[in-house]
Amino acid sequence: MPELPDLNPFVDRLADLDRQMAEPDFFSDPRKSADLSREHQKLTRLLELRDRFMAAGKQLEENKELMADTEADEELREMAAEEVPQLEEQLEKLYEEVLESMLPPDPSDSRNTIMEIRAGTGGDEASLFAGDLFRMYSRFAERQGWRIEELSSNESEVGGFKEIIFSVSGDSVYRDLKWESGVHRVQRVPTTEAGGRIHTSAATVAVLPEAEEVDVQIDPSELEITVARASGPGGQGVNTTDSAVQILHKPTGMIVKCADERSQLKNKNKAMKVLRSRLLEQKEREEQEKYAANRKSQVGSGDRSERIRTYNFPQGRMTDHRINLTLYSLDELMEGGLSPVVEGLQEADKKQRIEAILDTSSAN
Template identity: 40%
Template sequence: MAEITLLDRLDGLDARFEEVSTLITDPSVIADQKRYVRLSKEYHDLEVIIKAKNEYKSKLDAIAESKEILSMEDDDEMKALAREELDSASAAIPELEEKIKLLLIPADPDDAKNAVVEIRGGTGGDEAALFAGDLFRMYQKYAETKGWQLTVSSVSEGAAGGYKEIVFNLTGSDVYGTMKYESGVHRVQRVPATETQGRVHTSAATVAVLPEAQEFDVEIHEGEIKWDTFRSGGAGGQNVNKVESGVRLRYNWKNPNTGVVEEILIECTETRDQPKNKERALARLRTFIYDKEHQKYLDDIASRRKTMVSTGDRSAKIRTYNYPQGRITDHRINYTVYNLGAFMDGDIQGCIDSLIVAENAEKLKAAEL
C-alpha cells in the first residue's frame, strides 16, 4: 500500500515535465528572464525526481517479476537468479522511497544560489575579533574543499589581529543551501593570548549567511544611485593610495514591509579597478535589498520550525568552540565532537550533514510523508 501511495503522489509529474520542457524553448519565455529562470529551475527539479521515480518503478517491476518467476519456474538456476534479483531490488526500495519523499518536499528556492557571508566580532573585544578571523579561515579552507570561489568584498581589521567585520562572497554549487546552517552566534571558550593568569574567557562572533541576489530578483533604479569615489587605504602599493579606485554608493530604498525610506550606504575597495568595485557594490546592494524583502519569509520559516536548524536567525547561539576540551558543540541538534583542530581547519562537513539530516527529518514529519 505504501508503494501505491508514493506512486500516486508522483502521478502527473511526467506531463508537467513535458510542458516545462516545451516552455523553456519558447522565445517569449526566454525573453522573460524571471519566468525563464523559474521554469529552468523547475525543469531541473522535475528531471531529478522523474529519474528517481523511474528507478523506483523499475525496482518495483523487478520485484513483481522475480516473485512471479519464483512461483511458476521449476528451474533451480532461474529461481536462484530471480531470488538474487528480488533481494537486490527489495534492498534498494527503502532508500529510494526516502529519496523520493525528500524530493517531494518543496526546496528552499534560494538553496542553489551563491552566498554572501558576514562575520562580525561580538562580545569579547580583541579576542572576539581574533575569533572572527579564525572563523573566516575555517570557511576559507572549507570553501577550498568544496571547490567554491571566495572573494572578500569588505574588511575591518581588529586592533590585535583578526577582524571586527569581514564580508565575502562564495560562488559555486548549492552554496547557500549548504552555508545557511552557519547563520547565528558562534561562541568560543579559550585562554586569550593576552591573558597572563591562564583563565578561560568566553567570546563570540556573529555569522550571517545571505543568498546572493541576482539582477532580476530585485528592482533597483540605478539612475537614483549616488556614487562617490575615494582613494583606498591600507596595503597595496602606490596605485592604491594615488588612484581613486574605492567606490561608495548611496541609495534611497523604500522598505515594503514598513513603508519607511531608508538610505543604504555601501563601500567597496576590493580591487584596484573602479568599474569592478562598482559592479561588486551593486551586487551587495541587490543582496541587501533582497535579504530585507525576504525577511518575512525567513520569519515565517522560523515560526514553523522547532529545531531552528536553518532559520536565518542571527541572534541565536548555535555553536560553542571549547579549546581546553578540544570540543565542538552545535546546540541546535546536540551534536558534539572532539576534533576542534580539524574543524577549525575546515573539516565542518560532518556537522553540516547532521544539520541537513535533522532538518530533513523535520520536513518529512511536517509534510506527513
C-alpha cells in the first residue's frame, strides 16, 4: 500500500477554518468568506478521500491475511482473493485523488485574461502570423463560450497585426490560457514568396490574469498620462479629438497606449486595465520566482521569451516543445481546436506539482 504524504498541516488548517467560520462576523467580508468557504470545502474533500484510502487499505490487508490463513474457510479465502484486484485498483485511484486534492489552487485560474500578441522576427509574415494567432484564440474562445474585447491594436500594411491586445472573459479563462505565454514559431511558404521557399517567423504571446483595483494599488502621482489625436483612415472616419491615451507607470517604466475608442475616457479605462494586469503579472512572477528558483519546470516558466511551440504548415504539424506533444491536425488547431493541447499542458503541470509534493514529503 503506497504511503500518503503528511496531511497534518491540512488537518490543522481545516480546524483553523472551522474556528474562523464560527465567528459572528465571518460573512462581513463577502469576498474573503467566499474564498475561505471554498478552501474549507476543498480540505474537507481531501480528508474524506484520505479516510476512504485508509479504509480501503485496511480492507486489503485484512483480505490478504485471510488468504494466508490456512485454517480459514476455503470459500471465504476465495472471496477475499477475488476482491483483492478490485481493492488494489481502488486504492491506487484514491491515492492519485488524494495527491491531486493536495495541490494548491492557482488563485488566478478563475480570472478573466488579458492577452497580448506581437509580431516577432520575420517581417510581414510575422504580422500575418500574429493575426492568425488572434483568430485561433478567438475561435477557441467561441467554442468555450467566452467573450473577447479588443483593447488596442496596431495593424500591419499587409494585414495581420504588429501588435494586438485583447481581453477574454468567461469561466476559468486564465486556467486554460496561461500556458500560451511565450514565442510561437511558424514555418510556411509566405503568400509573397514566388519561389515557394519555406520561411520561419515568430510571434510572442503574453497572457496576463486580469487585475482588479483591489489587487494592485496604483498611486495616481506615479502615472504620467498623455493624450494625442488618434490616427484614422481619413475622410469622415478620421478621429478629430485628442482621444488616444498613453500611460507611463514611472516606478516600472511600463507604457500602455490605447487609441481604439473615440472616447478619451474609454481609452484611458482600457489602458488602465492593461496596466493593472501587467503589474499583477509582475507581482505574481516575482513571488513564483522565490520558491521556483531551484525547481526544474517541465511545462515552462511562462516567460514570453521562451520558444514554446512550432506550427509547421507544409507538414500540417504543431509541436509543443515543453511537453514534446506533436499533433498532425494543424488546420483544426488554427480553427480553435486547442483543447488537446490545453489538456496536455494541464496534465503535465499536475504531474510536475504532484512530484514536487512527493519529493518534499520524502525529504522530510
